[in-house]
Amino acid sequence: MKIIKKPIPSYPGYYADVLGNIYSVRSGKEIVISQRIHKDYLHVTVRDTNSPVKIHKEPVHKLVLQAFRGYRPDNYVCRHLNGNCLDNRLVNLKWGTQKENMLDSIKHGTAAFLRHGENANGSKLKLKQVFQIRWLYKFGYKQKELATWFDISQKHVSDIVRGKTWKKTICVET
Template sequence: MKPIFGFEGTYAMSSEGVVFRLTGNTGKLLKSPKPVKQHIRKDGYCLTHLSKNNKVTTFLSHRLVWETMNGKVAPGAELNHINGIRSDNRPENLEICTRSENMIHKFKVLGYRQHTVGKRGEDHSNSLLSADSVKQIRERWKQGEPQSSLAAVFGVHQTTISDIVRRKAWRHLD
């Protein structure tokens, strides 16, 4: 096992990237090292909490693995999960890369879809309405139908109807 920089004698890492606690709360060596629990964030990345002198330090687990096994990550460099699984922090699943290489890997290798920036109306992946529906909403509102009833009919929130009739949304449509 390899000692973790700054936490030598208290924590160590196995060759598989698993962090182990070597000492108990009193500082006495444990009979057998205990694995440290990782916490998974909403975005899928794991966090590892290490304590020393009653102070807890939180690390992104993949960074802790890389830096323990390979040294510091250069400024501007990123770590890439080769298989795309953010919770898989084995050393062989991590590689150093540039931001550009990381994005190319994300879209070309892992098959992520391009984001919807620049797409409008029905072309936007989050669109709930069609161009025809928007035209009907504007026409029915001009004839006096309340926004709340239009929202119920078209299955959207009243603020969406408000944005449409005020041309905050679907501006490109006459």
């Protein structure tokens, strides 16, 4: 099976394929560029000899869409149609509005406001630790002690034991 590749307009000497791979032919040989996760998305490092900043870290989804669908229209973003931001196959990518992208994230359950507990952005604790905090507090440990042990503020411990935060967790009585 022949994999379709197209040049990336903004980076001469680089190609993208329909499976989400990025290639360099700058050395004369075709080389698949390794991809790294940065802020939840796969990125590659590319060189641009026409720019004062010669090395750029670019998201793979942007380069794939640019190669096959053209430059990003104004006020558009890249949509991952199946909700998997690591799936950069062309069939999963589409330029769209921010509103369409937000509706996608709600449909897929990946919207930040839908995440709770340990899946919430910036969560320091795991569910097991919340249960431990509640259990230890119930058996007489001070909030300040617990805060030190779990490397969180005393206010955070207070909110946990009073059920102000982590509301969706139920501590089973033993």
